Amino acid sequence: MKIEKFVKVFSCCALGCLIAPGWLTAGQLEVTSHSSLALYERDTSTNKSSTLIPFYEYLGLNYLTDDEALSFYGYGWGRLNLTDNNYYEQKNDGEILAGYLKYRFDKANTSMMLGRQQLFSGVANASLDGLSMQAALGASFDISLYGGSPVALTEDGRSGDSILGGRIANYRSGLYELGLSYKKVRNDSTDDDEKLGLDISLNLPYSIGFGGFSSFNMLTESWAEHSYEMLVQAGSFQIRPFLQLFQYDDYFSSTDSPNPFKLLATTGEELTVIGAEVDWFGAESYEVNLKAKNIDYDLRGDSSQYISGLVIKHLEDLCQVGIELGVMNGDTSQNDYLMGRAFVYWTRLPESFPVEFISSDLILVGYGEDIYGQSNSTFISLGAGKTFFAKALALKFSLDYSSDPYFDNDFSAKLVAEYTYGKE
Amino acid sequence: MKFVGGLLFLTLLLVYACASKQGSGYVFPSIHPEELEPGRPICSDCHEENDRIVYARFNHTATFTDNHRLLAYQYEQACNMCHQQQFCDDCHGVRVDEKPSQKNKTSTFRRTPHRGDYLARHRIDGRVDPTSCFRCHGNPKTAETCAPCHG
Numbered sequence: 001m002k003i004e005k006f007v008k009v010f011s012c013c014a015l016g017c018l019i020a021p022g023w024l025t026a027g028q029l030e031v032t033s034h035s036s037l038a039l040y041e042r043d044t045s046t047n048k049s050s051t052l053i054p055f056y057e058y059l060g061l062n063y064l065t066d067d068e069a070l071s072f073y074g075y076g077w078g079r080l081n082l083t084d085n086n087y088y089e090q091k092n093d094g095e096i097l098a099g100y101l102k103y104r105f106d107k108a109n110t111s112m113m114l115g116r117q118q119l120f121s122g123v124a125n126a127s128l129d130g131l132s133m134q135a136a137l138g139a140s141f142d143i144s145l146y147g148g149s150p151v152a153l154t155e156d157g158r159s160g161d162s163i164l165g166g167r168i169a170n171y172r173s174g175l176y177e178l179g180l181s182y183k184k185v186r187n188d189s190t191d192d193d194e195k196l197g198l199d200i201s202l203n204l205p206y207s208i209g210f211g212g213f214s215s216f217n218m219l220t221e222s223w224a225e226h227s228y229e230m231l232v233q234a235g236s237f238q239i240r241p242f243l244q245l246f247q248y249d250d251y252f253s254s255t256d257s258p259n260p261f262k263l264l265a266t267t268g269e270e271l272t273v274i275g276a277e278v279d280w281f282g283a284e285s286y287e288v289n290l291k292a293k294n295i296d297y298d299l300r301g302d303s304s305q306y307i308s309g310l311v312i313k314h315l316e317d318l319c320q321v322g323i324e325l326g327v328m329n330g331d332t333s334q335n336d337y338l339m340g341r342a343f344v345y346w347t348r349l350p351e352s353f354p355v356e357f358i359s360s361d362l363i364l365v366g367y368g369e370d371i372y373g374q375s376n377s378t379f380i381s382l383g384a385g386k387t388f389f390a391k392a393l394a395l396k397f398s399l400d401y402s403s404d405p406y407f408d409n410d411f412s413a414k415l416v417a418e419y420t421y422g423k424e
Numbered sequence: 425m426k427f428v429g430g431l432l433f434l435t436l437l438l439v440y441a442c443a444s445k446q447g448s449g450y451v452f453p454s455i456h457p458e459e460l461e462p463g464r465p466i467c468s469d470c471h472e473e474n475d476r477i478v479y480a481r482f483n484h485t486a487t488f489t490d491n492h493r494l495l496a497y498q499y500e501q502a503c504n505m506c507h508q509q510q511f512c513d514d515c516h517g518v519r520v521d522e523k524p525s526q527k528n529k530t531s532t533f534r535r536t537p538h539r540g541d542y543l544a545r546h547r548i549d550g551r552v553d554p555t556s557c558f559r560c561h562g563n564p565k566t567a568e569t570c571a572p573c574h575g
Contacts, residue, residue: 032510034527056522060510068454075510079521097517098509109451118509118516120496125559127518134501139449151518152563169498173450174474179498199498201478209478213494225555227494231481233468238483240491246555258567259574260550261558271555279485281466289486295553304552310486317462318533322486328548335548341540343532359530363540371544379540383530398529404541414529 030422032060037082040412044087053082069106074099097127109142110135119146122167122181123197123215127151130163142169153187153256160189167197177201185254193254194218207233217250224250236281242293244273270298275306285314302331319347319357336368359383359398367405377404385416394418450476452501460506464488477502489535493559519565 036056041049061074078094081087100115112133119126121144130148137143145166153161165183181197195215202210212228229242252265275293282288289310296303306329312322324341340363347357361381367374378401385396396416403409464484471479477499496503496512503512515524515536525536538546550557561567567574 036527056527058514058527060508062508062510073509075513075517077521093521095517095519095521097513097520104454109449118513118518120500120503120512120516122497125497125516136449136451141449150563152565171449171476173476177476177498197497199494201481201498203473203478207473207480209481211478211481211494211498213497229481229491229494231478233480238480238485244555251555252558252562254562256564257562258564258570260570261554261562261567264554271553273553277487277491279483279487287486291487306552312486314463318464320533328552330548330552335552337545337548339545345531345533357530359532361532361539365541365545367544367548371547374544377541377544381529381532383532385530396530400529402540405544406541416530 027063027065028422030060030062030420032058032062032421033419034058034416035419036414036416038412038414040410042087044085046086050085050087051083052085052087054088055080055082069104071102071104072100073102116151121146121165122179122199122213123183123195124165124167124181126163126183126185128163137168140170140172142171143167150185150187153185153192157188160186162186169199174203176203187256190255191219192256195224217253220250220253222250223247224253238279238281239276240279241276242274244271246271246273268299272296272298287312287314297331300331304331304335305329315348317347318345320345330368333368338366340364354386355384356386357384359385365404371405374405378402379404392420453505456505465506486535489537516560519568 034057038052038054038056040052042052044050056077056079058077059075062071063073064071074096075098076094076096079088079092081091096116098116098118100113100117102111102113104111110133112131114131116127116129117132119128119132124146128146128148128150130146132144132146132148134142134144143166147162147164149158149161150163163183163185165181167179167181169177169179171177177200179197179199181199183193183195183197184191185193195217197213197215199213200211204210209231210228211231212226214226215224216222217224223245224247226243226245228244229240232239248264248267248269248271252261257265273293273295275291277289277291280286280288287310289312290308291310292305292307294303294305306326308324308326310322310324312320314320321344322342324339324343326339328335328337328339330336342362344360345357346359349356349358359381360383361379363379364376366376380401381398382400383396383398385394387394394417396418398414398416400412400414401410402412465482466484467482468480481495482499482502492503514520514527520527523536523538523542524534525539525542528534528536546557561570
């Protein structure tokens with residue numbers, strides 16, 4: 001059913017484009033297509049090592065009128081399983097991720113969006129079918145409001161489901177921004193989630209920035225989260241200390257929380273993460289990143305530490321080569337691991353090469369305690385690609401090998417075709 | 425009734441906002457005014473400290489994918505200047521079948537999470553800090569990938 005819905009919606013969009021050529025020529029249309037065909041083996045409930053050949057299509061449509069006031073955006077994916085097995089719960093599947101009309105008013109930084117949209121605004125990180133708007137109120141205030149039906153809660157029917165909220169911000173350029181946000185979600189006519197958020201950004205002297213976010217759970221009447229970070233720039237160094245505090249009973253407490261998070265909401269645990277990151281943008285386009293954080297548990301009375309280092313050599317475009325090393329020192333040996341990664345995305349190839357880029361990824365991990373009898377894992381990915389028709393079409397191929405606690409000598413291959421119509 | 429009241433409030437707000445054009449403050453452009461070179465942007469190379477937002481926090485360092493959450497909550501409009509909604513939806517869409525690292529296998533420069541052995545490693549990361557999982561897998565739709573094992 002879902003794939004049919006997906007096809008119907010995008011067929012309607014395509015038909016609308018075809019029957020309204022006059023309308024189209026008055027604006028800018030961009031259609032993006034990402035098609036892929038993968039090949040790999042998985043155990044199913046009836047067979048071992050069944051061959052899977054899923055075909056995925058991600059289709060995006062973006063239309064903007066010449067005056068840039070009105071736009072339509074649609075995006076979704078569909079999957080067809082080309083083999084006859086029961087690996088997927090639904091053989092064919094799909095989802096409309098977004099489909100909205102947006103009107104941007106000529107005045108006051110004001111816009112309205114109607115349809116399915118993804119919101120990031122203060123305490124809101126949600127997908128909704130509904131209406132949202134944002135506007136400037138005078139010279140130092142911004143406001144955004146939204147309301148509709150939450151897409152994430154549709155599994156048990158949409159009756160009695162709603163989401164509404166907004167954010168108001170006061171700012172002074174170069175000095176500060178202070179935001180107050182609110183979100184209320186109802187599921188089957190009962191309150192599912194209600195949070196109040198406070199966010200802040202400060203532009204301090206000596207190239208120091210400060211920002212963060214707190215959320216207050218209005219149903220449990222306690223703070224759920226405090227997350228703050230500072231940014232210090234000193235020459236070619238960038239230093240980012242950060243602090244995060246979470247109270248599980250208030251952070252995971254939504255009545256619709258899925259497993260395994262639902263169980264955590266009754267533990268009374270409090271988590272404190274404190275750490276820092278240092279970036280160095282050195283000579284010869286090198287970037288070095290060092291990160292360390294301590295994760296402390298109030299009830300468990302123990303802590304874990306994660307330390308990582310990353311070195312990347314950047315060349316033009318996205319051409320780069322890098323290595324990364326990460327160590328997790330868990331509160332128990334069960335939570336220890338050592339991870340090493342080396343990666344390449346290389347575009348500086350001789351013209352005689354049949355491809356424009358090659359990519360590779362190598363990830364090696366050793367675990368503190370065996371997982372399903374395995375003490376380590378290996379992952380290797382090799383890829384290559386080439387563009388055609390003034391870069392409107394890109395073909396990419398990748399071959400992966402994995403040996404880990406879940407998959408023993410697992411090979412997979414993938415062919416991707418990306419096409420963009422209308423991109424200038 | 426609440427819906428009608430909300431709609432009325434929205435309309436009034438819109439009228440007020442439009443009428444207050446003269447006093448408008450900083451307006452985020454819908455598209456970044458200058459075309460950027462491909463590659464990771466270091467925003468503070470061009471943006472000064474007296475801008476509305478601290479652009480240095482937007483510097484796309486090697487670990488920016490790990491750390492952009494707070495910025496998106498506060499300045500979604502700034503993200504939208506360079507990234508179309510589609511870019512965000514690939515990871516944050518309400519239900520995406522493929523992991524971002526599976527969809528873009530050759531984009532090794534993206535440093536997408538969940539690469540390689542992550543199915544095994546998530547057991548550890550999930551025990552160490554489950555809040556990082558909840559942000560993306562905290563509702564019934566996005567948790568569909570968790571359900572086969574976690575119920």
